[in-house]
Amino acid sequence: MKKSLVLVFALVILWMEDTGAEESDGFHLKGRTKRQIPKSLTVTTILEQPFAMTTDSGELEGYCVDLLSELAQALEFNYTIHVVKDGHYGSKDQNGVWNGMVGEIIRKEADLAVAPLTITTVRENAISFTKPFMQTGIGILLKKESSSGGSYLFGFLNPFSKELWIGIIISYVITSLCLFLVARLSPCEWAEPSNEQNQYTLLNSLWFGIGALTLQGVEPQPKSVSARIIAVIWWLFSITLLAAYVASFASYVNSTKDLTPNIETFADLLKQDKIEFGTLANSSTFNFFKYSKNPTFRMIYEYMDKRKDRVLVKSFSEGVQRVRDSNYAFLGESISQDFVAAKHCDLVRVPEIIGGRGYGIAASLDSPLIRPLTIAILEQFETGNLEYLHQKWWENTCTSAQTQAGWVPVQPHTLGGIFLILGIGLALGLIVSFIELVCKSKSKAVQQQKSCCSAFSEEIGQRFGKTENQESLEKVQP
Ligand code: GLU
Numbered sequence: 001m002k003k004s005l006v007l008v009f010a011l012v013i014l015w016m017e018d019t020g021a022e023e024s025d026g027f028h029l030k031g032r033t034k035r036q037i038p039k040s041l042t043v044t045t046i047l048e049q050p051f052a053m054t055t056d057s058g059e060l061e062g063y064c065v066d067l068l069s070e071l072a073q074a075l076e077f078n079y080t081i082h083v084v085k086d087g088h089y090g091s092k093d094q095n096g097v098w099n100g101m102v103g104e105i106i107r108k109e110a111d112l113a114v115a116p117l118t119i120t121t122v123r124e125n126a127i128s129f130t131k132p133f134m135q136t137g138i139g140i141l142l143k144k145e146s147s148s149g150g151s152y153l154f155g156f157l158n159p160f161s162k163e164l165w166i167g168i169i170i171s172y173v174i175t176s177l178c179l180f181l182v183a184r185l186s187p188c189e190w191a192e193p194s195n196e197q198n199q200y201t202l203l204n205s206l207w208f209g210i211g212a213l214t215l216q217g218v219e220p221q222p223k224s225v226s227a228r229i230i231a232v233i234w235w236l237f238s239i240t241l242l243a244a245y246v247a248s249f250a251s252y253v254n255s256t257k258d259l260t261p262n263i264e265t266f267a268d269l270l271k272q273d274k275i276e277f278g279t280l281a282n283s284s285t286f287n288f289f290k291y292s293k294n295p296t297f298r299m300i301y302e303y304m305d306k307r308k309d310r311v312l313v314k315s316f317s318e319g320v321q322r323v324r325d326s327n328y329a330f331l332g333e334s335i336s337q338d339f340v341a342a343k344h345c346d347l348v349r350v351p352e353i354i355g356g357r358g359y360g361i362a363a364s365l366d367s368p369l370i371r372p373l374t375i376a377i378l379e380q381f382e383t384g385n386l387e388y389l390h391q392k393w394w395e396n397t398c399t400s401a402q403t404q405a406g407w408v409p410v411q412p413h414t415l416g417g418i419f420l421i422l423g424i425g426l427a428l429g430l431i432v433s434f435i436e437l438v439c440k441s442k443s444k445a446v447q448q449q450k451s452c453c454s455a456f457s458e459e460i461g462q463r464f465g466k467t468e469n470q471e472s473l474e475k476v477q478p
Contacts, residue, residue, distance in 0.1 A: 037372055043068060043081040044101050044110035046089060048316050050339050050393040051116045063393045067133060068114045070385060071361075074376045082110075087315065089117055091282040092126075102127055105364055112369065113362040116336065118284040120357075128365055130374040132358025133386060138285050139334035140277070140350045141323050141341070142263060159248035161409040168241065171422055172209050175234050178426045179227060180205040184463045185433035187440040188224035200227070213238045226433035233425025240418045248410045265352045267296050269329060270303070277329040278304050278311030280319060285332050286312070288355045297354070300331075323347060333357075338394060345398040 045052045045064055052062040060081060072079055090102025090113075098106050101113040105127045116136075119129045157165065183189040183200030199220035200208070208220065212234050222228045263269060269277050277300070279285040289301035304311050311328075313319040319330040320340050324347065330337070337349040361377070363369045380386045412419070437459055445455035 037075050037077050037369060038111070039077055041077055041079045041111040041369075042109070043079050043112045043114050044084050044104045045081060045113065045115040046084050046087065046101060046117075048116055048336060049343075051336075052083070063389055064114045064116070066389050066392075067380070067386070070380060071114075071373060071376050074379065075372055079112075081114075084113075084115075089115070089283060090123060091287075092122065098126060101362065105362055108364065111363060111367075112373075116333065116359045117362055118333070118357050119360045120284050120287070122287075123362070126365070127362045128367055128370045129360030129362050130370055130377055132360050133377045133380070134335060134359045134390075136333045136335035136357060136359065137353035138288060138331060138355040138357075139337050139353050140263065140266065140269070141320065141330040141332065141337040142275075142348055142350060143323055143327075144346050144348045155252070156249070158409055159245050159252050161411050164410055164412045164415065167412050167419060171237070171419065172213065173206075175230065175237075175422065175426060176202070176205040176209040178430060179208060179222075179230050179234075182224070182226045182230055182429050182433040183222075185430075186224035186226045186436045187459075188436065189222070189227055190463060209234065213241075215239075215242065224433065224436060226429045226431075226436060229425060229432060230429035233422055233429070237418055237422045240415065244410050244415060252409075263329065264350055266300060266331075266354060270296065270299055275327045275329050276307070276311050277331055278307075278313060278319075279331045280316060281308075281312040281314060283332075284357065285355075288357075289331075292355075320344070320347070342394060342396040342398060 045060070047053065050062050051064040052060050055061050060083070065081070068079065068081065084101045084104060086099055086103075088100030088103075090098055090100035092098050097103070101110070101115055101117055102123055104110040105113055113127075116134070117123075117129075118136075119132060123129070160168070180200055180202050183205070189200060200222075204220060208231075210216075212231070215238065222231045263272070263275065269275070279289070286301075286304070289297050289304065292298060292301065313322060313330070316332065316336060319332060322328045323330050324344065334349060334353050341347045341349050361373050363373070377386075438456065441456035441459050442452055444450070444459070445452045448455065450458075
C-alpha cells in the first residue's frame with residue numbers, strides 16, 4: 001500500500017513538471033518539449049550579409065548566429081555551426097536531387113538550417129520549416145538614380161563645398177593684402193615713390209589675384225623677389241584649384257546626367273532596355289517569376305530565361321557588386337536589399353515589393369525539433385528580441401552627405417596641402433620683403449650717416465605714413 005502511494009505521488013510530480021510550468025506562464029516551453037531536443041545539434045547556414053558573416057578571426061557572426069544562440073539558450077541545446085558546402089540555398093535538379101542547405105538536411109549532414117532560407121511549397125514537401133522568423137518580399141535593387149540635389153542654375157558652384165569656397169575667398173583677400181604689403185615694403189617695387197606711382201595699389205593687388213585665378217596673367221608684373229614669391233605661390237594655388245574644379249565639375253555633370261531610366265515598378269523594367277536585370281540562379285525569387293501567372297512577371301521570367309547565362313548571378317554579393325559596377329538591376333529579397341542599401345549609399349531599393357514570403361528554420365521531415373523551435377521563435381517575437389536583433393544588424397550607416405551616386409563636392413581637407421603651401425609662401429614673401437627693406441635702410445643709413453633704426457622708420461613712414469607732398473603741403477599751411 002505504502003509502495004503504491006509513493007509510486008502515484010512520483011507520477012503526479014512528473015506530470016506536474018511536464019505541464020504545470022507552462023500553464024502558469026505561457027512563454028515557457030514544456031519540459032517534454034525540451035526533452036525532445038537532442039543535446040547537441042549540427043547547424044548549417046549560408047554566408048549572406050547580415051545573416052551570417054565571417055569575422056577577421058574566422059568566426060561566424062550575424063542575425064542568424066545571434067538567433068541560434070538565443071534559441072539554444074531557450075531550448076538548452078549545444079550546437080556546432082558550419083557554412084553550407086556548395087554555397088546554395090537549396091534547389092532540386094532534374095533527377096530530383098537537392099543541393100544546398102536543403103540537401104544537407106535531407107542527407108542528415110545537418111540537423112537544422114538557420115539561414116535566410118525561404119519557405120516554399122517544393123521545399124516544404126522535402127523538409128520541414130518552423131513558423132517564419134522573418135517576413136520579406138521581392139524587390140529591385142538599383143544604383144541610386146542621379147539627381148542634382150540642388151539648383152541647376154548655380155550648379156557651377158557645386159564642385160566645391162561651401163567651406164572650400166569660403167576658404168578660397170579668404171585666401172584670395174589675404175594674398176592680395178600680402179601682395180599690397182610686400183609691394184610697399186620691398187624697395188624694388190617702391191623704387192621712386194616721389195615720381196613713380198606704386199603699381200600695387202590695393203585695387204591693383206586684388207585685380208592681379210583675380211587675373212591669376214582665371215589664368216589671365218594680368219599686369220602689373222612683380223619686380224621684387226618677395227612679390228614674385230607671392231605671385232608664383234598664388235599661380236600654383238590657382239592652377240591646382242582649377243584642376244580640382246574641372247575634375248570635380250566633370251564628375252558632377254556625369255552624376256547629374258540621367259543615365260538610369262526611372263524605374264519604380266517591376267513593369268518599368270520591361271519598358272526600358274538600358275538596364276539588364278536578373279536574380280540569383282535557382283533561387284526562390286527566380287522560381288517565383290517562373291511559376292507566376294501574372295503576365296508582367298511571366299515576361300520578366302522569359303527575359304531572364306533567354307539571357308540566363310548573362311543576367312543570373314551565383315551569389316547575393318555578386319548581384320550587389322554588379323548593380324554597383326554596371327547598368328544592372330538585381331531582383332531579390334527586399335530584406336537583404338534593405339541591408340545593402342543601408343550600407344552602400346549609392347544603392348537603393350525601389351518601393352514596390354511583390355511576392356510576400358518568410359524565412360524559416362529548416363529540419364528534416366517530421367523532425368521533433370520543429371515544434372519546440374516554432375514556440376521558441378514565437379517567444380522571441382513576443383519578447384521583442386527579434387525586433388532588437390533586426391535593429392542591431394540593419395543599422396543604417398548612410399549619411400545624407402553621401403547621396404548623389406557616390407559623387408561628393410571637393411572638401412577643404414582634400415586641398416589642405418595647397419592652402420598650407422600658400423600660407424608658407426605668403427609668410428616667406430613678407431619676410432623677404434622685410435629683409436629687402438632692412439638692407440635698403442642699412443645702406444641708406446651708411447649713405448646719410450644716420451642710425452639704421454631711423455633710416456628704417458623713415459622708409460616705413462614713407463610707405464605707410466604721410467607722403468612727402470603731403471608733408472610739404474602741411475608745412476605751407478599755417
Ligand atoms: N532566400 C532565397 C532562397 O532561399 C534566396 C534568395 C532569393 O531568392 O533571392 O532561395
